[in-house]
Amino acid sequence: MSTTPQAAAKPATPPPRKPGVFICTGCGIGEAVKVDALSGTVTKEQKIAHVKTHGALCSEEGGALIKADVAAGITHPVIAACSHRVMTDRFQFPGAEVIRANLREQVAWSQAPMTEDTQMLAADQVRMAIAQAKKMEAPKPAALADTSSVVLVVGGGVTGLSAALEASRAGHEVVLVERSDRLGGWAAQWSQRLPHRPPYREPQKNDIGALIDTVTATKSISVHTNSIVSKTSGGPGRFSVTLSKAGAEQVLAAGAIVLATGWRPYDATKLGHLGYGGSPDVVTGVELESLFKDGRLKRKSDGKEVRSIAFLQCAGSRDPDHLPYCSSVCCGVSIRQAMQVLKADPKASAYIIYEELRTPGTAEELYREAQRSGVIFMKGKVKGVAKDMTVTYADELLGEEVPLAGLDMIVLATG
Ligand SMILES: Cc1cc2nc3c(=O)[nH]c(=O)nc-3n(C[C@H](O)[C@H](O)[C@H](O)COP(=O)(O)OP(=O)(O)OC[C@H]3O[C@@H](n4cnc5c(N)ncnc54)[C@H](O)[C@@H]3O)c2cc1C
Ligand code: SF4
Ligand code: SF4
Structure with a gap:
């Protein structure tokens, strides 16, 4: 083992923020808004030198234009074009935080063309998007500590057995709790079973025994018969569960609880x-x-x-x-x-x-x-x-x- 003191790992410093504005003149935007004046708002008022216009930013050529500028250092491309609800697949540039300003649905398609109010509205749309580009921080994923990935399954009938097996196949440790002294629930009592394999035309052998055997032979499933859950507290990801068996109690951690306690025949x-x-x-x-x-x-x-x-x-x-x-x-x-x-x-x-x-x-x-x-x-x-x-x-x-x-x-x- 090395005895050299290690410097604490520093988080990677993000590149300096460099917004760029791309104004689309397609879909009637160029006919509704004075695009040169809008570019002036970006450069003079918002002090962003990088502004470009294009007749169809969603075209291959338009996409290539933005992509090249992102590769050259634009970190926050502001795309002033159609609604953010559309063209989402076109305007994806890995490594860049894309911001959309809606000049189409909320300006060109809904306002009188080339009026002062329409121009002001377009400028406001672009200003809002630029404010986002200057200030927006990407959300950081929440890191939950002390969570459990154990799945607790309550009830050892066919539902609980199937849930336990599937959870274990998905990579979870499973605790299966059954109130009675045996697994299988009601399904263990049926002489045969409804067909569940093609051609679905004959009653089938009741194979619940095979399911029980598979569950009990699975190392990641611990089966507790003659047991009940007497108490739970906490919440998803961090439940604390008290199991009771013949008066003895055991406290376990579980991330999720599957309730499979079944049914009662009508009286x-x-x-x-x-x-x-x-x-x-x-x-x-x-x-x-x-x-x-x-x-x-x-x-x-x-x-x-x-x-x-x-x-x-x-x-x-x-x-x-x-x-x-x-x-x-x-x-x-x-x-x-x-x-x-x-x-x-x-x-x-x-x-x-x-x-x-x-x-x-x-x-x-x-x-x-x-x-x-x-x-x-x-x-x-x-x-x-x-x-x-x-x-x-x-x-x-x-x-x-x-x-x-x-x-x-x-x-x-x-x-
Ligand atoms: C006459 C009849 C015949 C049927 N035949 C078929 C068939 O051929 N094919 C088919 O697919 N379906 C059939 N069904 C339906 C089938 O029986 C049910 O769908 C099945 O039993 C549901 O299983 P389950 O695990 O949800 O519930 P259950 O079989 O009720 O199992 C629930 C288990 O949970 C346990 N439990 C209850 N409370 C607790 C607690 N608090 N703590 C711990 N454990 C608890 C019980 O002891 C039991 O073992 C039939 C139904 C009837 C009425
Ligand atoms: S769909 Fe959007 S990006 Fe394409 S031309 Fe119309 S406004 Fe521009
Ligand atoms: S309740 Fe009646 S209709 Fe529904 S499954 Fe049972 S027998 Fe059939």
Whole structure:
């Protein structure tokens, strides 16, 4: 190591400020303003010797003129021409601070030509730009000290897992906090998943396990299960976060926080009017997932195989007495589940009763494939579910109420 004392590094001294004024006479400016008089304002009154005029400063020749003068030492070219909103790409000269004076829109195009007032206005535009050229300082970038680039992700469902992985791929250290003892959230419970790869026509294997494995194997992601965030303070770039796990606390610094704490299924006990609670064979879409996991679908009541199943859409969603909004996923989910039923037992019947089907984007492919594979779609409003599991709905095409009897299972498509 050198023992010679080092002189403190001095910031580079900027070159002396040397403004130059370039007046364009194109676009009607030359016909509206006495350009010689304007040049006189620049040289005599503003004491700037470097003033040039050109018929079209935005032309190649005009640009080359300014560029050459910048190379020769002009540090602040004042371009008295059109609005600063236009020709921004033309008037870029690396190393120079370009200032624009608007002689076109605010003078030539909006004032009477060659009047005293117009001339005064043009001179004022140029004076203001020259004042900028003489006094303007380029803003210095704010240097923030003590910031953290750690990303804290709260919630280890599919959203939190994806956010953690993407943040780590972008080069950040990630702290992933999950309240429960395992990662995956609700997605870990699904028997299969909506297709997310072309051709988007079949339910796909639930690959959440692979995502969990990738996250847990990623060194830059530290996973904290059975943990919650008990306190945060500070702000973006410098949060202080307290993690709590089994009564023990740990304080971490984080630059950003991603909240991915997920959702709760709608409380189906409020859906008695759709038969929930009346029979164990009226289930929600969430409950159906665990029944799939046992292989072929069986009735909860007596273990008989399900040969006929109906899905009632918008159960508790888009309903002013329940959730007023669309839960957005249940149309696709019912279609997937109906296809799974038919795949397991091609002789089974699967009905989807809907008022509107919301299958945007690639979900439309799944919808068409479900029609081809035999899922029966019926448009209408459900009027009631009887004790014997008969569903009555007002069929929109037939214009009358239709009973659907003989069902083994009814699925309420709750969000
Ligand atoms: C029946 C049904 C089937 C579905 N099937 C599919 C499908 O096939 N394909 C598909 O793409 N989508 C499907 N969905 C939708 C999908 O389940 C959701 O989009 C997904 O679960 C959203 O994941 P998430 O991580 O945002 O939330 P969640 O799955 O709810 O995960 C949130 C996580 O955050 C944790 N958490 C909550 N609060 C805290 C806290 N304070 N601190 C720390 N951790 C916390 C929770 O424990 C949980 O692990 C289905 C939905 C339903 C209802
Ligand atoms: S567009 Fe601007 S720079 Fe080009 S001629 Fe018109 S006023 Fe001059
Ligand atoms: S069933 Fe379809 S339309 Fe109804 S709430 Fe769910 S996604 Fe929206």
